[in-house]
Amino acid sequence: MSLDIDKVRSHFPSLASGYIFADNAGGSQVISDVISRISDYLINTNVQLGADYSVGQKSTRRVADGAVTAKELFNASSVDEVAMGASSTLLMDHLTRAMESDVNEGDEFIITGEHESNVGPWKKLAARKGAVIKYWNPKPTLPVNPYSVALAIPDLLPLISFRTRIVAFTACSNILGSIIPVEEVVKAIRERAAKEGTKKLEICVDCVAYAPHRKIDVQKWDVDYCYFSFYKVYGPHVSVLYARAASLHPLTSLVHHFLKVDTLPYKLQPGGPGYEIAYATTAVVPYLLSLSPSNANSLDASFEAIAIHEQQLLKVLLGFLTDPEQVERGVRVVGDEKVGMSRVPTVSFVVTGQRAMKSKDIVKVFDAKDGVGIRYGHFYAYTLIDTLSPKLDVNDGVVRISLVHYNTVDEVERIVDILKEALA
Numbered sequence: 001m002s003l004d005i006d007k008v009r010s011h012f013p014s015l016a017s018g019y020i021f022a023d024n025a026g027g028s029q030v031i032s033d034v035i036s037r038i039s040d041y042l043i044n045t046n047v048q049l050g051a052d053y054s055v056g057q058k059s060t061r062r063v064a065d066g067a068v069t070a071k072e073l074f075n076a077s078s079v080d081e082v083a084m085g086a087s088s089t090l091l092m093d094h095l096t097r098a099m100e101s102d103v104n105e106g107d108e109f110i111i112t113g114e115h116e117s118n119v120g121p122w123k124k125l126a127a128r129k130g131a132v133i134k135y136w137n138p139k140p141t142l143p144v145n146p147y148s149v150a151l152a153i154p155d156l157l158p159l160i161s162f163r164t165r166i167v168a169f170t171a172c173s174n175i176l177g178s179i180i181p182v183e184e185v186v187k188a189i190r191e192r193a194a195k196e197g198t199k200k201l202e203i204c205v206d207c208v209a210y211a212p213h214r215k216i217d218v219q220k221w222d223v224d225y226c227y228f229s230f231y232k233v234y235g236p237h238v239s240v241l242y243a244r245a246a247s248l249h250p251l252t253s254l255v256h257h258f259l260k261v262d263t264l265p266y267k268l269q270p271g272g273p274g275y276e277i278a279y280a281t282t283a284v285v286p287y288l289l290s291l292s293p294s295n296a297n298s299l300d301a302s303f304e305a306i307a308i309h310e311q312q313l314l315k316v317l318l319g320f321l322t323d324p325e326q327v328e329r330g331v332r333v334v335g336d337e338k339v340g341m342s343r344v345p346t347v348s349f350v351v352t353g354q355r356a357m358k359s360k361d362i363v364k365v366f367d368a369k370d371g372v373g374i375r376y377g378h379f380y381a382y383t384l385i386d387t388l389s390p391k392l393d394v395n396d397g398v399v400r401i402s403l404v405h406y407n408t409v410d411e412v413e414r415i416v417d418i419l420k421e422a423l424a
Ligand SMILES: Cc1ncc(COP(=O)(O)O)c(C=O)c1O
Pocket: 025, 026, 086, 087, 088, 089, 090, 115, 117, 170, 172, 173, 174, 206, 207, 208, 209, 229, 239, 380
């Protein structure tokens, strides 16, 4: 079932300008219902939570509904497994501080060098507690392109030992665009850990670049921690962290000592979320469901329709970048070169060879034209970019064109036209 793209776009007021938003992995555009819920909250229910008067009761319910939305998007078993915070980066900092009393010297953390939110907090916790960091590194998948890197399960398994405490990885890379088969990876990790006699191993998955494109399912995946940011999923600037109930118990509470938190995720929320923002997230699920074919009405069906549309966008963009003429020119896709359901339309590339170009200079051509937003850099996946070989200037990084379901094939063709000019 294909998306009704005009209907889709009518939900996003900013798209009416005709500007081509192609930096969506940085942040997506916002649906109109999110905007109206923010003003509705501020006009009609802007009081402190927890009071017994009627407006107070309504505001409390509205903010609590934000966690219900996150629960649905995570497919968590309870709202008591969802914490909110200003950003994913901040939530990971909270989580790793709260875990301090449940990590021991000599414990091992396996991390990837992807977005720093799932890297730096673990490194800092390891440094505080004397834990050991091990890297699950991506490797090239095509002999002709050294930047065609991907993570592979056989490289991960030998890293697991009886001391492994954490495995932290990214469900979808914000650079490579490739999707990790989370369920399969988690199963393989847990089987190997069982053989090794690992005592307590927890898995933390960054879903920030995944959530706009595919359905998360923390229960099916069997992960302990998972997070994403609503501002990439057509919503406002707030982020959510899933923590499995059993994982929440041993965490140290970060809130005031007199607040009873026990198993509640408030222990990871030192201070409330922005009320109007938490409430505004409740518009996201109804919007996503509106994309589902009427006989299905499920988030799974909505994300399937999104993925099918996005493959058409990918076909045009990757078709151009991997055309023999562009490969001869020196264009190298960074990540998965193939169109397919195992990748999203977040596409990165560099221009190498005798007529190499800086990523910055390609983006400059776009900026000079105005009307299309793309970016260059490391996008906070600093370690990933820094460890690519042959080496790249990490600050110049890659050119990234990141599309979502509201982009059209016409828009991608316009992007390709500008790319042709930039590469000429
Ligand atoms: C893959 C990935 N993880 C984490 C983040 C961090 O999210 P936040 O800005 O909410 O901290 C980003 C932001 O770009 C991201 O792309």
